[in-house]
Amino acid sequence: MTAPARSLSVRARVAWAAGLAAALVVLLVAALTAITLVSNESRQRDRRVDAVAEAVGGGANPFARGRGYVATMRLDGAVLQSTPVTLPPASVGLSTEVVDGVSYRVRTRELNRPEGALLSVGIPEPPTRAVVGRLAPRIAVGGVLAVVLATLLGWLFAGRAVRPLRELITQTRTLTSDGQHTPPRVKGAAEAEELAEAITDMWSRMNSAQERTRTALDSARGFAASAAHELRTPLTAMRADLDIVRTLPLSKPELDEIVGDLIRTQRRVESTVTALGQLAAGELMRPEDRARFDVIELFDRVAQDLRRTHPEVRITVRADRSVPMTGWPDGIRLAADNLLRNAITHGGATEIELSAVPIGTPDNRRMLALRVDDNGVGLPVDERERVLQRFERGRAARQPGSGLGLALVSQQAALHGGNVVLSDSHLGGLCVTLTVDGS
Template identity: 85%
Template sequence: MRSLSFRARVTWAAALAAALVVLVVAALTAITMVGNEYRQRDRRVDAVAEALGGNNNLTARGRGYVSTLRLDGTVLRSTPVTLPPAAEGLSTQVVDGVSYRVRTRELNRPEGALLSVGIPEPPTRDVIGRLVPRLVLSGVLAVILAALLGWLFAGRAVRPLRELITQTRTLTAEGQHTPPQVSGAAEAEELAEAITDMWSRMNSAQESTRIALDSARGFAASAAHELRTPLTAMRADLDIVRTHPLSKPELDEIVGDLIRTQRRVESTLTALGQLAAGDLMRPEDRVRFDVIELFDRVAQECSRTHPEVRITVRGDRAVLMTGWPDGIRLAADNLLRNAIAHGGATEIELSAVAIETPDRRPSLALRVDDNGVGLPVEERERVLRRFERGSAARVAGSGLGLALVSQQAALHNGDVVLSDSRLGGLCVTLTVDAS
């Protein structure tokens, strides 16, 4: 069973509130009218007592009052209804079951005499009884009017919520519709903002999932494509070892081929994994870091594995940027390995300088210069794509090293430019957004 709608709840609340107000007003009205009735009766009995005090005809009848004159407790004169003795002032007396409002005052003639004048009091229910029909009618009309107004105004109040419900139902899992935007009620606007925020988070999560799936598919497709040839070669070598008697030189040559092929497979899988990891980098993981300090660590680690290569870092001041330090480090590692393995460099220089871009964003130019064999101009654009290698490469590779650098440049809102180095080899300039 569904709960009452907001509109129905407001209507019921308005009707109940009106009924409560009517009851309170009716009670206050009854109290006020009874009090007024009693005050008017008191003024009337005072007026009659004042008039009779100067009139000799104290026993006049037919005017809706009774009177009794006493002197020292003895009744001198009285109407057929004799009022009981009472002190001076106003009092209520009951005679033969009838209640009288009595005013007792002292007269000058005869001296010391007390005159009591009484007016019958109708029961309080008679006074209130005259009000009941009017109060009931007014109450019923007030409750009906309050319910109608509550229904009307509640309908206007929930209209933004109705619009919000209608618009929310048009949202699809594919995100083909924009989140709802309504106005007219603060609560509806806040709810619309909450739905918009939730929708944005869902779309962001959906986009992250799509990127992850695309990355996984790309990884699988690239791995299948690139590893098919080396794995086939390894299987052929193993078949030869298994089916043919080989001399030691022949066996050594095949084992060497297997080792080189295994290294190629390993480097290809590693590079593909790094590319997939780059696709999954999240904006909230960006941090502020010092590029010069990062270059120092990369240079020290590379010098330990290649002591014959002189690697220097230009710059003695901190150069800060906001981004993914692991990504920048991955790009620098790949550039150093490429310069050594494929370019045959013996001297490499790393530097980072602030530059001004046409759109005046704070940017950095990260440069890696080497004295290797360089790269022909016509190949510099091609080698930035995946599985592309330069013709001057000295050893086999996966063809993904510069593709990783290009990916990091794109992730940091920049680009990669290959040019001639002042050291005589290749210069790779990675331009990144530093903000």
């Protein structure tokens, strides 16, 4: 299969256009020149025939001087006298007459002697092609030179005009998917600059899409690796319990114990998979999904949902006014929900307090401090940094878990441009403070 023929380059198109434009201009100038020459020649010829008619009419014998002109005198339509060439009858004034194939410019005037006679005097009128033909070779040579010169200048100037495009093509070919090269920047032509900006925008979008794809792949690999690592032990334990049930005769107390162990292990697996999925979802949050919302209103919804499942826990939201911020509402809600459930499940808290306050200077309060205080067992100082990592749990935790709750909170804080700090709470337990960028 043969490759399709390339179209003409911009430079060649400009050169052709310049040559064609020059040819059209030459033709127009030639036509105007011919019209002007013919018009001037006609006016000069009229003046000559007037002068000859005046001279001939005033002479004693106008037919004796017949060189260069022809003349005919008529009286009542009859020819009284004439040169060898007899002009046809004509009215007083200028006219063009043809005799024996020769065109004459004729002036007819009245004579005093004899009274009522008409004298027609004519001079030969050369054909238009004879008038124009004298300058035709010069116009043709000048036209050819003008077309050639216009084509060459068009080629030269077009080369300078398309140089930024050539530079843009060269730089664009150096772009690779590894992001090592920056998009091209050219100067010199508005179209080339606009095209470079369009390529830069497209390159940025492609890089963003590629980065999201890479993040998704990394997240999927991390999810698979973490799931395989964390689920291997509980799944092995479940298989061992099932093998015992299948191969050994068991009493009802022993069977109940194994079934209870299976249920607890299944819940642990479910909790781990859910947390891993939430971590992966957090890594895939998109900037366009950010929204403006009220943190206090979100805390109220989280507290109401948790009161339904844990009516024995007193949950309070401390706020005198609304606290708006821009971010991912689902992410902040996930962090708040995990902190409350951790405080109840692992800290044994019976009282939890949520609050959100702007921090910074009065003129620049972009940062917010989101706090969750509880009256639980707290967390030793030497464990507070460690439990923020994945699959890490406090040694005093009361219930089994995946070790991903605080890792989820730390992830959301980082996504919102902040961090997490664990400290002692004024309620006697643990205080978790998320510092986030609310702008």
